[in-house]
Amino acid sequence: MSDKTQNTGTMDTTDHIYFATLLPWQQNLWSQLTKRVLTSQQSLPHALLAAGMQGMGKRAFVWRLVAWLLCRERDSHPTGACGACESCQWLRSGTHPSLQVLPLISMPISADNADNKEKLSNAAKDKKSSKTANNSALKIKVDDIRNLQPFIYQGGQGMRICVLDHAEQMTIAAANALLKTLEEPQAQVHLFLISDTPAQLLPTIKSRVQQLPLQTIQPVIAVDYVTQALGSTVNREAVGTAAIEQLIQLANGAPLAAIATAQAPWYSKRALWLTTWQALRSGKRSSVAASDYWQNQLSITEFIQLSELMLLDMRRICLGLNELQKDVNLSAALEKYPPDNNGLALFSNSLQQTKIALQQNVQEKFAYDKLMQELACL
Numbered sequence: 570m571s572d573k574t575q576n577t578g579t580m581d582t583t584d585h586i587y588f589a590t591l592l593p594w595q596q597n598l599w600s601q602l603t604k605r606v607l608t609s610q611q612s613l614p615h616a617l618l619a620a621g622m623q624g625m626g627k628r629a630f631v632w633r634l635v636a637w638l639l640c641r642e643r644d645s646h647p648t649g650a651c652g653a654c655e656s657c658q659w660l661r662s663g664t665h666p667s668l669q670v671l672p673l674i675s676m677p678i679s680a681d682n683a684d685n686k687e688k689l690s691n692a693a694k695d696k697k698s699s700k701t702a703n704n705s706a707l708k709i710k711v712d713d714i715r716n717l718q719p720f721i722y723q724g725g726q727g728m729r730i731c732v733l734d735h736a737e738q739m740t741i742a743a744a745n746a747l748l749k750t751l752e753e754p755q756a757q758v759h760l761f762l763i764s765d766t767p768a769q770l771l772p773t774i775k776s777r778v779q780q781l782p783l784q785t786i787q788p789v790i791a792v793d794y795v796t797q798a799l800g801s802t803v804n805r806e807a808v809g810t811a812a813i814e815q816l817i818q819l820a821n822g823a824p825l826a827a828i829a830t831a832q833a834p835w836y837s838k839r840a841l842w843l844t845t846w847q848a849l850r851s852g853k854r855s856s857v858a859a860s861d862y863w864q865n866q867l868s869i870t871e872f873i874q875l876s877e878l879m880l881l882d883m884r885r886i887c888l889g890l891n892e893l894q895k896d897v898n899l900s901a902a903l904e905k906y907p908p909d910n911n912g913l914a915l916f917s918n919s920l921q922q923t924k925i926a927l928q929q930n931v932q933e934k935f936a937y938d939k940l941m942q943e944l945a946c947l
Contacts, residue, residue: 586677587636587660588652592626593794594786594824602634603647613638615754616778618736620767624826627783628734631761632677635730636660638759639667667729669720671713674706675734707735711742714750721750721758728757736762737769744771751777791817791824795831798824803831811895818893819878835867835875840897842879849945850906856941860934863941869933872940873920880917883908912947919943 591599606613619627636650637643640657643650650657659665663678670676717731733739739747750760751774762778764770795813803812813827820826830836845863848854863872882892882899887910892899923936 586629586632587657588650589629589633591633591649592629592824594790595626595630595783598782599630599634599648603637606638607644607647613759614779615758616751616760616762618762618764618767618770618775618778618780619783620762620764620770620780621784622821622823622826623765624820624823624829625783625786626825627781628763630781630783631732631763635668635732635761638728638730639665667727669717669729669731671709671717671731671733672707672735672738675732707738709733709736709739709743711740711746714739714743714746717750721755726757728759730759730761732761732763734763736764736774737766739770741771744774748773748777786822786824788814788817788822791822791827794824795827798828799831803836815893815895833871833874835871838866838875839879839894841866842875843897843899843902846879846944846947847902847906849941850947856945857938859944860937860941864934864937869923869927869936869940872937873923876916876920876940876944880913880920884913887913908947916943916947 602613619631621627633649636657637646639660640646640650641654645651650660656665656667660668660677663676720729721731723729733747760778762770762774767775767780792810792813795817796810799808799813801807803816816827816831817824820830845854845859849856849859866872867875878894879899882894883903886892886900886903887908919940923931923940926936927933
């Protein structure tokens with residue numbers, strides 16, 4: 570999270586996430602939860618919520634905990650699932666009888682059992698329709714929740730676990746159906762909800778689950794982890810602590826998102842974006858020439874990500890705040906070509922509209938041309 574969960578906050582579709590090394594900022598919470606389970610008088614809450622921004626490792630923690638809870642040898646392996654017992658083998662094959670996952674696309678599966686993954690991704694092979702297909706696959710409907718009922722209420726079958734990933738994608742009807750299950754806890758049944766945007770969850774859902782404290786990450790631990798992961802280099806250039814701290818700040822403190830940002834193709838082109846903007850504003854370069862050039866540098870999606878970051882810092886400077894990016898001379902550029910608030914708002918809106926247009930099969934060239942014309946007026 571290649572491990573997509575580790576780097577981007579998105580779902581890893583390989584089985585190794587069950588047995589991955591525990592992330593350093595999660596060790597205390599892991600110790601607290603496992604000790605609670607191993608103490609006969611205590612158990613985990615019926616329903617737990619892992620919520621927060623992408624890149625903090627919440628999915629990595631949940632899947633690791635799920636594997637450990639189901640592991641037949643967990644009493645002698647407090648640091649993680651053994652990886653060898655019958656339960657762990659079922660997880661590897663994607664056929665564990667005591668685990669249900671919604672949506673199905675979120676189920677970690679091994680390369681040897683990738684049929685479901687292939688079926689779910691076939692509809693997304695067209696680059697233009699991939700995002701729409703993925704959003705549809707993530708939706709949790711009322712029938713999905715109803716189909717969980719026999720599994721939850723079967724009784725006498727030992728521990729059973731339900732994982733609802735992207736819980737904010739539940740329809741209203743699905744969320745209301747889930748409330749009954751949350752209000753009537755069943756013995757040895759545990760529900761894990763995972764959400765990148767918990768504000769979108771119904772208050773009645775959030776009031777009936779206990780949130781895992783996964784968001785507290787000490788800056789020193791984050792810097793050390795990101796530094797080790799990147800090997801002190803970003804885009805083959807040596808970087809110091811200040812550059813690592815900047816990455817973490819840009820990622821709102823999420824180490825995995827910071828790593829993904831550093832490795833993103835657009836991150837090394839921030840100064841080039843600024844140069845292009847100044848050339849467009851001064852009339853030294855036409856929007857058509859700029860569009861043709863950037864089409865060979867980044868995809869339109871990557872260019873939008875880059876533009877959103879640059880726009881964020883522009884707004885901060887215009888509001889009298891310090892810019893987040895200390896390694897590009899954005900303040901000096903704005904002194905020479907100060908944008909107005911209306912222009913910033915219009916360009917921001919254009920970026921959002923372009924995202925929507927791309928889902929409707931608008932050609933990237935046309936989208937690029939339009940953005941460059943508007944960038945010239947920023």
